[in-house]
Amino acid sequence: MQRIVEFESIERFDHRTGVLVCGFGGAGASAALEARRAGAAVMVLERFSGGGGSTMLSACEMYLGGNGGTRLQRELGIEDSSENFYNYLMACFGEYADEARVRAYVDGAAEHFDWVEGLGVPYKRGFFAGRDVVALTGDSLQYTGNERSFPFSQIATPVPRGHLPADSGHDGGKTLMSVLLKRVAESGTDIRHDARVNALLRDRGGRIRGVVARIDNRNVHILATQGVILATGGFIMNEEMTRRHIPEYASYCTRHGNPGDTGDGIQLGIAAGGHAINMGQAFVGVAHYPPAQLTCGIFVNEQGQRFINEDIYLSRLGHFASVQTNHRIFLFIDNEHFSRPDYHETTRIVAVGETVAEVEQEAGLPPGSLAQTVDYYNRHAASGEDPLFHKAREWLKPITTAPFALVDWSLDTLKPTCFTLGGLDTLPTGEVLTADRDVIPGLYAAGRTAAGIPRTAAGYASGMSVGDATFFGRMAGRQAAAHP
Numbered sequence: 001m002q003r004i005v006e007f008e009s010i011e012r013f014d015h016r017t018g019v020l021v022c023g024f025g026g027a028g029a030s031a032a033l034e035a036r037r038a039g040a041a042v043m044v045l046e047r048f049s050g051g052g053g054s055t056m057l058s059a060c061e062m063y064l065g066g067n068g069g070t071r072l073q074r075e076l077g078i079e080d081s082s083e084n085f086y087n088y089l090m091a092c093f094g095e096y097a098d099e100a101r102v103r104a105y106v107d108g109a110a111e112h113f114d115w116v117e118g119l120g121v122p123y124k125r126g127f128f129a130g131r132d133v134v135a136l137t138g139d140s141l142q143y144t145g146n147e148r149s150f151p152f153s154q155i156a157t158p159v160p161r162g163h164l165p166a167d168s169g170h171d172g173g174k175t176l177m178s179v180l181l182k183r184v185a186e187s188g189t190d191i192r193h194d195a196r197v198n199a200l201l202r203d204r205g206g207r208i209r210g211v212v213a214r215i216d217n218r219n220v221h222i223l224a225t226q227g228v229i230l231a232t233g234g235f236i237m238n239e240e241m242t243r244r245h246i247p248e249y250a251s252y253c254t255r256h257g258n259p260g261d262t263g264d265g266i267q268l269g270i271a272a273g274g275h276a277i278n279m280g281q282a283f284v285g286v287a288h289y290p291p292a293q294l295t296c297g298i299f300v301n302e303q304g305q306r307f308i309n310e311d312i313y314l315s316r317l318g319h320f321a322s323v324q325t326n327h328r329i330f331l332f333i334d335n336e337h338f339s340r341p342d343y344h345e346t347t348r349i350v351a352v353g354e355t356v357a358e359v360e361q362e363a364g365l366p367p368g369s370l371a372q373t374v375d376y377y378n379r380h381a382a383s384g385e386d387p388l389f390h391k392a393r394e395w396l397k398p399i400t401t402a403p404f405a406l407v408d409w410s411l412d413t414l415k416p417t418c419f420t421l422g423g424l425d426t427l428p429t430g431e432v433l434t435a436d437r438d439v440i441p442g443l444y445a446a447g448r449t450a451a452g453i454p455r456t457a458a459g460y461a462s463g464m465s466v467g468d469a470t471f472f473g474r475m476a477g478r479q480a481a482a483h484p
């Protein structure tokens with residue numbers, strides 16, 4: 001497919017606007033709104049008959065904090081310094097982190113909460129202290145990542161930063177997007193549905209000046225005098241791209257997103273000279289809670305060895321599971337703490353026994369391996385210690401109540417949910433960069449079309465994608481609108 005068309009070859013434009021936003025999900029709607037507020041003429045093109053994207057499907061947890069705390073955190077008596085927030089995010093993504101982007105996010109996240117709430121998204125002044133992926137109590141603040149677990153708890157003071165629309169549970173995305181789509185419509189933005197962007201118009205000087213979109217079964221040429229913002233989501237629904245960039249996940253994952261996550265924006269950006277980075281990273285959701293009591297079990301690999309502190313966030317477990325032999329892991333648990341997981345129906349009990357040795361033998365683990373692991377774990381758990389992985393005391397209970405079970409949590413059995421974390425390299429302003437990190441004039445990207453704050457499953461926390469998409473969508477909208 002021809003993804004770049006010479007601007008000078010177009011004789012007549014069907015439409016003309018200032019800022020052209022491609023994709024009407026979380027990032028696109030936020031970009032459109034900010035560009036309008038800055039006074040630009042804005043047009044949005046959405047591939048499907050309605051906006052919302054994956055953001056609409058999400059729980060809309062947003063990971064926010066810093067500046068002493070968001071209004072919600074502060075009203076619940078929780079303080080969150082920018083330094084603490086920064087230290088946490090940098091620890092999450094380590095050498096993968098984009099420091100400039102993290103800094104911009106930390107500086108602006110508290111104001112971003114005011115912006116979202118100010119649009120009319122409801123937040124309840126309630127804190128859920130339990131261990132769950134999404135609070136089902138209606139409360140709007142909770143822990144959503146690895147804040148309370150090793151090593152993160154040693155690097156930054158644990159603070160809850162998951163902001164969830166009130167009384168929405170897993171449907172927070174509908175709450176957010178119904179408000180955002182309405183506000184964009186009210187703003188005077190020209191919104192076109194059933195309009196798939198297929199190519200970028202580039203002039204001989206290298207500036208992006210518009211797009212070619214498929215509307216009503218014909219190619220429509222649209223001039224954008226200020227900038228084009230690519231906000232078309234990630235590429236988890238693109239078979240070829242996932243096989244190339246995340247082959248191990250592509251082979252067993254459940255693709256988590258909307259059908260439009262086919263990587264269009266990333267491919268358009270690459271065709272324009274943009275550099276795609278972090279393409280081998282994805283969120284991998286291996287939910288081992290709720291119920292929280294499952295955290296008292298231990299995970300072992302095919303060698304009968306522990307490899308992680310079990311009190312971590314679910315995608316950190318996904319990452320560590322993906323690097324075990326054959327991606328196979330098992331939960332060893334006793335009768336006192338056994339339960340079926342709420343989010344996975346595919347877990348399978350591999351072995352049950354009155355002793356650890358019986359379970360080990362029935363499961364075919366190397367002789368003595370599981371027995372040795374459990375013996376070592378129990379000996380230290382009895383005194384509230386986990387010398388190997390530093391699981392928090394709260395979850396350290398000797399595994400002693402027979403019968404015992406070994407439950408298959410292997411990735412090919414579990415089929416964890418995945419979405420992509422790789423995309424176009426951009427400045428925090430959304431400006432798309434070449435491999436030499438030069439700005440491509442007139443081209444911006446945000447949301448999962450860009451490589452954002454979340455860079456690895458190992459450091460991801462619920463809320464980092466929608467928080468990033470809406471925040472950096474706004475940045476891109478403002479930056480594009482600032483162009484004369």
Ligand SMILES: Cc1cc2nc3c(=O)[nH]c(=O)nc-3n(C[C@H](O)[C@H](O)[C@H](O)COP(=O)(O)OP(=O)(O)OC[C@H]3O[C@@H](n4cnc5c(N)ncnc54)[C@H](O)[C@@H]3O)c2cc1C
Nearest residue numbers: 023025027047053054055058061197260447448463465466
């Ligand atoms: C079930 C589920 C729950 C989740 N829960 C959370 C959560 O609680 N917190 C969190 O942070 N993350 C969550 N995520 C991840 C998060 O929702 C997404 O990563 C994020 O919303 C992506 O936002 P976006 O704006 O980049 O893309 P989207 O919201 O997907 O928007 C992209 C839009 O672009 C359109 N489009 C695509 N191609 C074209 C084209 N060529 N031309 C025009 N339009 C096009 C698409 O149709 C879509 O409407 C969840 C994901 C899922 C699937």
